[in-house]
Amino acid sequence: MDRGKVSAAHSPYLPPSVAQPSNELLLGRLSVYWQSLDVTDPIQIAALSQQALRRAAEPLERPETDPVARALLAASGLLDDWLAQALDLPHNPRALGAARAALLSGATPDWPKALLASPAETAELLAHLRQAIAEPTPAPLASAMPTQRIRSLTVMGLLRLLWRKLFGA
Secondary structure: OOHHHHHHOOOOOOOOOOOOOOHHHHHHHHHHHHHHOOOOOHHHHHHHHHHHHHHHOOOOOOOOOOHHHHHHHHHHHHHHHHHHHHHOOOOOHHHHHHHHHHHHOOOOOOOHHHHOOOOOOOHHHHHHHHHHOOOOOOOOOOOOOOOOOOOOOOHHHHHHHHHHHHHOO
16 A cells, blocks of 8 residues: 555645735634624724734744744733733733633723723723732642552452441451
């Protein structure tokens, strides 16, 4: 059997790989991303998407990353940077995860207005957001677990238990 023909065959279940997708495709994917985060203003979506595309064009440690994934990661990083700057948070995953959860929980439904607004206009909104942030869980501590005896259940063991219950021996 010629394995060259089998390995060269394209799977019908996978879309063909795209070396460099068009800007329209990237902008469409970014638009859906921002809309899933409740950003509804088309002008704001376009501005945020352009910023994410500029950030995605910067070199990465892994240049083989899919261009669409790079654009979505850049958009996510853009949101994290805004949260860290607006709320004076450290740039670590725990703090940003808690802020993202508060943001997406609905505590501040009109938060997208704050993305491109001045700090003076967003003071009240950011105060509500700060109140909604849950305290991140502490880092796990290593501790010794007490030793537990494991009793295996076998047929013979069940017969012994039955014998003891019936005859008290």
